[in-house]
Amino acid sequence: MFDSLSDRLGGVFDKLRGRGALKEQDVRDAMREVRIALLEADVALPVVRRFVDQVTEKAVGQSVLRSVTPGQQVVKIVNDALVEMLGGDTTPELDLNASPPVVIMMVGLQGSGKTTSTAKIAKLLKEKHGKKAMMASLDVNRPAAQEQLKVLGEQVGVATLPIIAGQQPTEIATRAMQSAKLQAIDVLLLDTAGRLHVDQQLMDEMKAVAAISNPRETLLVVDSLTGQDAVNVAQSFAGEVDLTGVVLTRMDGDARGGAALSMRAVTGKPIKFAGTGEKADAIEVFHPSRVANRILGMGDVVSLVEKAAESVKVEEAEALAKRMEQGKFDMNDLRTQLRQMQNMGGLGMLAGMMPGMKKAKAAMQQSGMDDKVLLRMDAIIGSMTPKERANPALLNAKRKIRVANGSGTQVQDVNKLLKMHMEMSKAMKQIKKMGGLKGLAAMFGKGGLDGAMPGLGGKGLGPGAGGLPGLGGAGQPDLSKFLKK
Incomplete structure (x- = not known):
């Protein structure tokens, strides 16, 4: 819903972040663009006036203009004002404290x-x-x-x-x-x-x-x-x-x-x-x-974690963890992960909740990637026999033709999925070499989120990282190359 507004505000703040120092006129020019963005988003005029006046008053203060990162300070002020506009820091809950019913x-x-x-x-x-x-x-x-x-x-x-x-x-x-x-x-x-x-x-x-x-x-x-x-x-x-x-x-x-x-x-x-x-x-x-x-565009990791907790079954997660410890990862495991992504809202929802993934989400939309990609991959796996899902190496040329016909796709699509599975299998084996999930957890304790993370990008989650699983990071499946139809 907020994509258009988010894009407009993102452009305004990118200009502010790119400058080492800000003048009062820079802030007022930015607020003028913010005003236009809010009006185009169909926000009520009195609300827009109140919002812009409130932000401008705080943003032109000397503590902001003379700070080390004035652009980021302005973004924080706008964020605080948005939170206030939407209802404040507290989350409203239903009042159920009364005698039933x-x-x-x-x-x-x-x-x-x-x-x-x-x-x-x-x-x-x-x-x-x-x-x-x-x-x-x-x-x-x-x-x-x-x-x-x-x-x-x-x-x-x-x-x-x-x-x-x-x-x-x-x-x-x-x-x-x-x-x-x-x-x-x-x-x-x-x-x-x-x-x-x-x-x-x-x-x-x-x-x-x-x-x-x-x-x-x-x-x-x-x-x-x-x-x-x-x-x-x-x-x-x-x-x-x-x-x-x-x-x-x-x-x-x-x-x-x-x-x-x-x-x-x-x-x-x-x-x-x-x-x-x-x-x-x-x-x-x-x-x-x-x-x-x-x-x-700051993401919503808390909601993402909550969605994961609701969508991912504990038994499935534990079973996958054990297989990862053993360096195993077959087509059944890949299918489970694809369905979990669907249950969590699909590619667009996941990308929109990850910090810094706004541009990646836009790139996905421009390249024609949508949640039908997940459905097509699921259809390909569903067209395989139980033995083929457990051991993808059995898929020779003749079997690939059968799988493609059964799923309504092309042989090259089957090959792309097999390559994607192979990349993820390599990542699981790397985790095993590092001492399994315990070794991975120990690495996080030393290097934090910017440490190397095989299977989730290979370059960590810091600046220049591989990014969200499945969106093209090094050492991970690249959905952007899969089934553009």
Whole structure:
């Protein structure tokens, strides 16, 4: 979402970093470009003015202009201001400290993703917080809205209130509260009705439901692709209902990001969740500092580690570690790694979260590399027999033709994958020579991240390093040369 803004700001700061000393006029010129970049990103004008004034006041101070690295100091000031704009250093959390059932009321316009967001949050509460949740649809206007929530409930394993035809929202809310108490439900999520636009009937209905259920959290769901209109909707709801937070959906889209940057500043309500896709687990807790880091190209290693912890199965990781200790690495191991990359969000997501990988991500997009590369490689491995996957040396010319035909690719594509596997196998053998994973860990203790790291670039992770695994570093698989179709 923030790619365009990130590119513009990156260009501005590259100019500042390239200078040994800064004058006040240099800073003001840079802030003028920042102002234009934010306006082009569809950030609200009052927010832009406040942001630029705040940054300029701090950046033209003598302590910055006379510092050893004034360009980096300015970037830090902009980063701090971005964090403040997005909600501050603290990560907003749901307030569940009340006698059960704790009620979360979901509100918003029709088509904003309210029902799917309800199911996603319920799944999150169940799996990560160990809460017993139940969902109830109060939408009696949209056809099949109640059935949709029922189906979503079955998919995420969360109970839904049985549907009784003809009941009105207030009656459903009353029945939901009674049912939640009888079943010892921890959290009750009420999916209220939406409209195509804000009207008084909608507001009156929400107020009536709130009076019955006394919600601990009232979350406004808005579609980030609607830009500044999303901010206007949020202002309308905030004036009528006691909102406690915002859920921004479709944050994985190609919108310019103005809604996310403006929402907290305009409404005063924190963004608590961000929807990042259609799947039931495609929702993230909104971390202002991490989002600011992504915008400024600093990466988001913490989120990357969290995604890895969620996506990588402990058993698979331990099994691979043992094989690495023995210097073994076959096609089954490669396939496991490829699928883990897919589960973590694909190549683009991984590159965007790695510090300093912004340019690499852009190069990937220009060369036509996308996550279909991973799928094609998986298809090639899937076309091999179990014996061939365990021992790729068996693949002679005739077998390669069979594998290529079975996967819908070319023989040269099979050869590229085999070469990639051979490079990774060599890296595993190097790790074995160094004393296995213990030796690798000891090397980290001595040389830090800038030490040589076979299999992950060969030149470390410092300046001029091989970079992200799979993006062309020395001693690692180079996906940029694989299957450009």
